[in-house]
Amino acid sequence: MKINLSNWKEKVSSTEKAYFSYSYELPSQEFGQLFAKTSDYRGARFFWQTPDRHLSYIGLGTVKQFFNAETEFEAIERFKNEFFKSFCMVSKRKEAPILFGGFPFDR
Structure with a gap:
């Protein structure tokens, strides 16, 4: 299966965003x-x-990626605020995921 994102390219480029999420x-x-x-x-x-x-x-x-530390919550909060300034959602559904995270159990 191939996904053609060319029709979304102009939308993402015109917003000057660095990150985008595409869901379908x-x-x-x-x-x-x-x-x-x-x-x-x-x-x-x-x-x-x-x-x-x-x-x-x-x-x-x-x-x-974030690693366990005393001040990690503040770093995550700062990253979140900066990330959403440079994020563009490319989806037909508003319920699509933006970020997905978890914890590695092999480290």
């Missing part, structure tokens, strides 16, 4: 198999699904 619905299928197809991507990847398998997310890339 896919026909029901095995998302684990779809996630496996992204194995050539060299950056961070994630897969998340509800237990009933009615909602699934696949993500590629990392904008920022």
